[in-house]
Amino acid sequence: MDTNQESLLYKALFEAAADGIIIINSRGIIESFSPSAEALFGYAETEVVGQNVSVLMPKDDAQRHDGYLNSYMETGKTSVIGKGREVTAMKKNGDVFRMHLSVGRADIPDSQVMFVGICHDLSPYLNVVKQLERVDIRYRNVFESEGLFIVRLTLNGTIILSNNAYAHQFLDDRIAGDNFLNSVADSSLQDAQRLLSLSHHGLSSEIKMPLMMSHDDTFKEVEWWFKQVKDNTGYHIQAVGIDVSEKVGATNEAFFLKNFDSITKLPQLDYVQMLFTESNRKDHDCYFMVFELVDFERIRVLNGEVLADKMLGELARSLGEKVLFEHFSRLQASRFLLIMKTHPTKPLEQQIQIIAEYIQTELKNTIGDISSDIRVGTAGFDPQKDSFACVVERALMAVEFSRQQNVFLSSYNESIHQAATRKKDIQKMLIEAIRDFNIDVYFQPKIDLQSRRISGYEALMRWFTDEYGYVSPLEVIETAQELNVLFELDKCVMKKALSIIKTLPHIFTVKSPVSINISARNFGSKRLIDGLILGVQDLGLDPRSIEVEVTEDALLTIGDQVQSSANALREAGIKICLDDFGTGYSALSYLGKLPLDNLKIDRSFVIESENESGRLMLEAIVSIAKSYHLTVTAEGIETPEQQAFLASIGCEYAQGFYYSKALPAKELPAWIDTYQAE
Template sequence: MNNSKWYQVFQQATSGILILSLEGEVIHCNPAAAEFWGTPISEQTEHDILSLLNTCSDELIQLFSDPEQMELSQTLNMGLPALIEQHPYILQTTNPSAWLTFTIAPLKNEQGQLTELMVSHNDVSDLAFSRQMIENTALGVSSLSGQDFFESLVTHLARIFNAKYAFIGLFDDSRESIRTLALCANGAIADNFSYAIKGTPCDDVIGHKTCAICTGVRNLYPDDLLLQEMGIEGYIGSPIFHPDGSALGIIVVLNTKPLKQIDQFKSILEIFAARAGSEVQRMDAEQQIHRMAYEDYLTHLPNRARLYQELHELKIRSAGKNTEPHSALFMIDLDHFKTINDALGHDIGDEIIRKTGERLRQKLPEGIFLSRIGGDEFVLLLHDSHEGIDTPEVELLAEKVLFLLSQPFQIGDRIINIGASIGAVLFPQVNLAEDFSELDLMRYADIALYQAKNAGRERCVIYSPEHQQEVNDRLEIERGLRVALESDQLKIYMQPQVNLAGQIQSAEVLLRWLHPEQGMIPPFHFIPIAEETGLILRLGHWVLDKTLEQISRWQAEKTVFPAQISINVSAWQFSQPDFVAHTRSLCDKWQIDPQCIVLELTETALLRDITETRQKLDALRHTGFRVSLDDFGTGYSSLAYLRDLPLDELKIDKSFIDEIQPGSRQPLVESMIAIGKHMKMDVIAEGVETAEQALQLSEMGCIKYQGFHFARPMPAEEIPQWIIDRNKRRK
């Protein structure tokens, strides 16, 4: 100890330093060690290190006696310090609050012999205390998640900080207020609350830093009414971070007395803020997964899976109760949605679906379960386990829904009217199966919905078992139609199209089904089913092929027949990528000049994809086909689109012709005829049934007619004779 510089360092060091003999006797100690141990050790050489560390003597003995510590002994003999980082010894003294770390280094004489040991020690009690608190808190919340985790965490924080309050909160979207997730007040979990953060210490925490004020926080933030009201003195708040680095919430400890050990508390709070952030993210991910599984992506309403879950829970809650109806399921289907979706595009269709969900959610009474199960179908669940539900109550709610959906939707600069049909089922009922399933209920409601649509739409039908027979009949038609395509039950009919004098100009092909048992089945019975099932595509191909075959036969027989034949083309058929090529190939097959053929398309078919439609129409007309717009005025077309499409003919729908009465003007029909002429298209009136209608149409400028007044539909093979007879009568 005679080196003056070394001695100066020894004396001024803040760490306690002891010089020991190889036997463990204390030879020297610096003032820091003397102050810590509370005795002038350097003057009492009878003291050894083991007497000072009486609770941990075994650990020092093992440094030299334990075979496992041989590496340490060899290191010291070589004149190197002990490998402290690999062998950290944290020893507790007689004072249970003091924890020390030791560093042991060898001291050698000029001959290189090990003569003494230098032992330095540091008091890490604060670090050990913090670690113990962290371990205790972590242990308390380790097995918890979600709300249980947050409540347990704030309870532990309030306890270890000896504080009256602790809470965890998340910022709202505006970041102007906080809503607590969990609040501990006076040792118990309390109700959550929201409060504005402007002018509060929490406002500083948003700046991504921990705010720690051991005392006087009320004076620093006089505008924080919460601090004033609660009498808060000490405050520590740490931000909870999102993975992108933004602050999404805050974890806070508050006390009515000054907070001690503020620096330790800051680091502890930051550790648990990170853990709380991880739990918030885990919960967000869990909620996202739940939303994906049970929420409709377009409307954010419950989806089909969530509906089935709700129905199942409803059945469980109702088990064992009487069979009087206490619940009702409403299946809502938007009328004409497919037409609008095809004509105006899926973006507008999606917006209608979103607005429908929003309107129903906002306007329907509370307590009604509303879901979207796909496409344009929504489902309502009405439940009253106390008083039950009767038919008038169901009808009243259905009328409200129908009224809501009859109101127009504003989509951009478009006003769109949609309407809806509803099928409802009350349950349980004595006339329903006792063990009905969720799928059974959906099937019953779907059957009732079909009845509502079949009865004219924009109405509600409540299911009864009698409806099942009608569904069975529908399925029978579908099965029979498949058979009809293969067994020559379908027939080609034609209806002449004439001028005012009755001279035939062309004829429209009409499909008829001659059933071997039921006789003639009207088209309105099977065409809608064919469209729903996709059979319309096969029917369309069959009609086109058989019509061309008939024209080919007439040509071979050299008989009279209409100069042009109009054939209806479904939207499905026209949308096929090979439609143009297929139609050309059939004409080649039967050696028919395409100029003989008029293809009738609805607005739905034409406006599905304007660019593709224009390309197909150009190709068809270049080949020689003429194109007619069927059912003009009933769709959702834009005249701007129609003006740009290569069309040859407009066909005014029968519903407008029916309105023509003696002595009445029909400005709408007049406008349609004027539009056709302006666009240089022929105009044909469909469904002319009286001479008065024909005369008025003629006065409006229409020159081509089709309807019972002139001729009824007839088998195609009778058309030549009809023309011959007609010509004879005219002579």
């Protein structure tokens, strides 16, 4: 079961609780049985876990229990949940006894419903009460019951006599004389006064009342049973109490863990939404501000998890003290939500800018000598027409727009909404397109610079949508990375390219092979490389008609698996081309670590061939490639001058708009005829 039982706090509370704790599921099956419950019922935990909780009840109660539980699960109506009551229980040896039972419901994140029962044996209390009703108060030893507070009062609250437990806790070891009300905390004083007032008219039955008791700055939650009794001196109030502070503390701790962030102590979003909705603010507008730390991951790496979380807690504490907000919540990681009341006389843009800049300043003070920036997104809340969730979503759209545009602050508007809607749509459609292999593959020709003949093709991904038309490969790749489906995208393009190559054996040959791009992240994936090799074999393709292109950042992660992938391709007869050389971070010494065949010069260097420094750079790259016995391909050729220069320095192959853009396979025959005719 998912109740976070492995947490140290949970274990400590569960094992140390004086009262028995029993956790059951919605079918009444016992899931957990605390050590105190073992002592109370006489069962070991292993004997009852997995059994119906009715095993702890007398026969008549046991037969009715499942019916009550099923009725509650169906209707949600009960008079038990969240309330304490006296019940009859049964020990392992068959002994029946009375106990106090408090039942609480816990909704677990995976939609399970669990119930937590707190069990307290009332046998000592009931025995004491019976004795007090039978014997004279001269027998003070009756009062010395461990774990119980026992007090006899006048109808005005004056203490006639108390047991040692009460006297030691609340009366500085005196037995009598003080007024009971002096030990009641202010928060419960009104309830205690009402009880004494009722006693003057006679208490017809026993009254149970929880009161917060205090003495010397020590507070205890005590559950009292008050009953009016008569002896030879008149009417008095007999009070017996149980210290339930531990139970209340555990309940409060559970409430905190459910509704507050443990690091920043800020309320969770769901709790803020409840508070915000309950306040039903119709008298003023406000705005929601979402801000996030731009470099928090770097801060976490440099300082470690503990210190980074401490910085977040300090930032939250500082802003909580210095910013006048309606609500403040941590959404996730280093992203926060502030709900601010709109000032009626200041321009909203000015209010937002002031708060955002203050947060930025406070962040720098908190982080210290490690600088960090924030990005901000805001959205206004109109109490007449907006919902809480809707405005949070708008503020998140705005902060995401700030991230995409690399700006400090963005306020929600229609264009941001359209951009966010488009992004979500693109994400959904890309998943479907990858699943259904609806990513197109186009082919851009490569030309031999010496013979001017067609020497091959590069398979390039193209994606067209009905709603948004053409989506650039860069956006497709970024979206795939965000969705963590880059492997599936590479696999889809690879399979699509191989299937097209199979249908056009007269175009895609050993003399004009096709280069298929594999991302640097997936080049080390044995599953993908094996899939490519197996696909070539299953389709009966000549492996020499296939090449693999990988960007140079793959060199940064050269390890056993990357080396293994390269070797597997070489053994299968598939060549490897290093794409976009010079734009990444690779060192020249890495070039000899993989069995490369071709080096491709990025188009940015080709453009620079118009000036002297650019030409020198191109000559150096070609010279480097030759020293490693690699052929060289230049991409982005757009002019005859670029073509002539690259040919003059020994570059073997070229591709670019000067020859052709990437074309769908069905258009290649016509282009080939036209090119060869020219």
